[in-house]
Amino acid sequence: MFQKASSLRRIGAVLVKExxxxxxxxxxxxxxxxxxxVQLLLFGYAIDTNPKHMPTTLLIxxxxxxxxxxxxxxxxxxxxxxxxxxxxxxxxxxxxxKGLTQFVITVPENFGRDLVxxxxxxxxxxxxxxxxxxxxxxxxxxxxxxxxxxxxxLSGPLGYLKTKELPFSVMTHKLYxxxxxxxxxxxxxxxxxxxxxxxxxxxxxxxTRERERGTMENLLSMPxxxxxxxxxxxxxxxxxxxxxxxLIVAAAQILFGVPILGSLSLLSAALLIFIIxxxxxxxxxxxxxxxxxxxMQFSFALFLPSVMLSGFMFPFFGMPHWAQVIGQAxxxxxxxxxxxxxxxxxxxxxxxxxxxxxxxxxMIVAAIVALKLxxxxxx
Numbered sequence: 138m139f140q141k142a143s144s145l146r147r148i149g150a151v152l153v154k155e156x157x158x159x160x161x162x163x164x165x166x167x168x169x170x171x172x173x174x175v176q177l178l179l180f181g182y183a184i185d186t187n188p189k190h191m192p193t194t195l196l197i198x199x200x201x202x203x204x205x206x207x208x209x210x211x212x213x214x215x216x217x218x219x220x221x222x223x224x225x226x227x228x229x230x231x232x233x234x235k236g237l238t239q240f241v242i243t244v245p246e247n248f249g250r251d252l253v254x255x256x257x258x259x260x261x262x263x264x265x266x267x268x269x270x271x272x273x274x275x276x277x278x279x280x281x282x283x284x285x286x287x288x289x290x291l292s293g294p295l296g297y298l299k300t301k302e303l304p305f306s307v308m309t310h311k312l313y314x315x316x317x318x319x320x321x322x323x324x325x326x327x328x329x330x331x332x333x334x335x336x337x338x339x340x341x342x343x344x345t346r347e348r349e350r351g352t353m354e355n356l357l358s359m360p361x362x363x364x365x366x367x368x369x370x371x372x373x374x375x376x377x378x379x380x381x382x383x384l385i386v387a388a389a390q391i392l393f394g395v396p397i398l399g400s401l402s403l404l405s406a407a408l409l410i411f412i413i414x415x416x417x418x419x420x421x422x423x424x425x426x427x428x429x430x431x432x433m434q435f436s437f438a439l440f441l442p443s444v445m446l447s448g449f450m451f452p453f454f455g456m457p458h459w460a461q462v463i464g465q466a467x468x469x470x471x472x473x474x475x476x477x478x479x480x481x482x483x484x485x486x487x488x489x490x491x492x493x494x495x496x497x498x499x500m501i502v503a504a505i506v507a508l509k510l511x512x513x514x515x516x
Contacts, residue, residue, distance in 0.1 A: 171438070179445045179460075187274050188455020190218040191239040194229050201249020203305075206289060207260065210282035211242065216275035233265050233312060235488050236474050239272060239454060240264050252305050259306045266311035267481045268322045271452035279307050313481045321396075324389045325476045326449040329469040331385065332378055332408075333415055333443045334436070339374055340419025341432040349429065367508055371416040378412040379405075389480070398483030407475045407493060410500050414468040417503035424510040443469045468503075471496045 193211070197204060211217040217240060232238040243261040251258040262279065264272040283303060314321045386404075389395035418439065426432035444450060446464035453464060464470045471492040478484035478492075486493075 175441060179442070184445060184451050185455050186270070186451070188271055188452040189215045189274075191216060191271060191275055191452070191454050192220050192237070193217040193240040193242060194232055194238045195219055196226065196229050196241060196243040198246040199244050199248035201252075203249045203252050203286065204244045206286045207244070207282060208242070210285050211279070214275070214278045214282060216278050217242075229263075231488075233263060234478070234482055234484060235491055236265065236267075236478060237491070238265070240275065248305070255304065257303070257305055259308050261308050261310065263310045263312055266314040266317060267477050268448070268452055269314060269317040269319055270322075271455060272311070273317070276309055279309070283307060320393045321481060322477070323449075324385070324393050324395050325480045326447075326473045328382055328385045328476055329411070329447070329472045330444060330449055331381055332412060332472075333469050334440050335381065336374060336378055336412060336415030337419040337422060337439055338433060338436040339377070340371065340416050341422040341426060341436050342429050343370070343374075344420060344423035345426050345429050345432040348423075348427075367420065371413070371420075374416055374419075375409075375412050378415075379408065382408050386480075395480060397480050399479030399485070403484075403486055403489065404476060404479045407472060407479075407489070407496070410493070410496050411468060411472040414496065414500045414503055417500070417507040420507035421503065421510055424507075443467055446470070447473055449473055465495075468496055468499045471499075 195208060197208070208219070212219060220238065226243075229238075229241040229243075233241055241263040243263070245258060245260070248258045248260070262276065264276060266272055283305070287304065311317065386397070386401075390397055419436070422435045422439070423432055426435055442463060446456065446460055447453070447467055447470040448464065449469070453461065453470065456464065474492045475484075475489045475496070478489050482488075
C-alpha cells in the first residue's frame with residue numbers, strides 16, 4: 138500500500154513538472170491552442186465543397202427578354218457571380234486563360250428571334266475546368282435555369298414552344314481539362330505545397346539547429362557578411378527545391394499523364410522566385426524560434442493556411458472574401474496559379490504576369506526582412 142502511494146506521488150511530481158515546463162514554453166502552448174482553433178475556423182467557415190459565387194463573364198450579343206431571363210436565372214442560382222460584361226471574345230478568352238474568371242457565357246445574336254421562330258438557338262458556357270470541383274456544381278444547375286425560363290417566359294401566345302424538346306439548348310465547353318481528371322488539378326498544385334513545406338521547414342530547422350549546437354559562434358568569428366552567410370546557406374536548398382520540382386513534373390507526365398503545354402523555362406523562372414520566397418520565410422521563422430521543435434511548430438503554422446486557402450484543395454473563388462484576402466497574402470497561391478497555367482493552359486509570360494509580379498514583390502520583401510532579422514541574430 139505504501140509503495141502504491143509512493144508511486145502515485147512520483148507520477149504526480151513528474152506530471153506537475155511537465156505542466157510547469159509546458160507553461161514556460163509559450164510557443165508550444167500557443168500552438169496547442171491555436172492550431173485546433175484555426176482548423177475549426179477554416180473548415181467551418183472558409184472551406185466549401187459546393188463553391189458558389191464563381192466569377193462569370195458575360196458575352197451578350199442579344200438583348201431580348203429571353204436572354205435577360207436566362208442571365209438572371211443564372212444569377213439566382215448563386216453559383217454564378219457576374220463581374221461584368223464584355224463584347225470582345227478575345228478579352229473573354231484572355232480572362233479564362235489567366236484564371237481571372239471561371240465561366241464565359243455567350244448569348245448569340247438573334248437569340249430571341251430564333252427562339253420564337255422555333256429554330257432552337259444555343260447558349261454557350263465555357264468553363265475553366267482546370268479545377269473540376271469549381272465548375273461541376275454550377276454547370277449542373279444550368280438545366281434548372283433553362284426549365285425556369287421556359288416556364289416563366291414561354292406562356293400565352295408562345296406556349297406552343299413548350300414541346301418535348303427544349304426550345305433552346307445550352308452547350309458547355311470544359312476547357313483545359315475536358316475529362317474532369319482531378320489529378321490534373323492536384324498534381325501540379327502539389328509542387329507548390331511540397332516546396333512550401335520543405336523549403337520553410339528545412340531552412341528554419343537548419344538555422345535553429347546551429348544556434349542550439351553553438352556553431353553559430355563560428356560564423357561570428359569569420360570575416361563574412363550576413364548576406365553572404367544567408368546566400369551560402371540557402372543555395373543547397375535551392376538545388377534541392379529544383380530537384381524536387383523536376384521529380385514532380387516528371388511523375389506528373391509519366392505516371393499521371395498531366396499535359397505540359399507551356400514553357401519549362403518560364404516555369405523554372407517562377408520556381409526560382411518561389412523557392413527564394415520559402416527559404417526567406419524559413420530564415421524569418423528561425424529567428425523567432427529558440428529550439429528545433431518551435432521551428433517545426435512555426436513552420437506547420439504557416440503550412441496549414443497554405444494548404445487550405447491557396448486554392449490547392451478547394452476552389453479559391455468559392456471561399457468567403459476574408460479567406461481570399463488571407464490566401465492572397467500567401468506566395469503559394471500565386472505559384473499554384475502559375476504552374477497550373479503553364480502546364481494545363483500553355484500560358485505565356487504575359488498571361489502569368491498578373492501572378493508573377495506579386496510573387497516577385499513578396500520575394501523581395503521576405504528577403505529584406507529575413508536578412509535584417511538574420512543580421513540581428515548574428516549581432
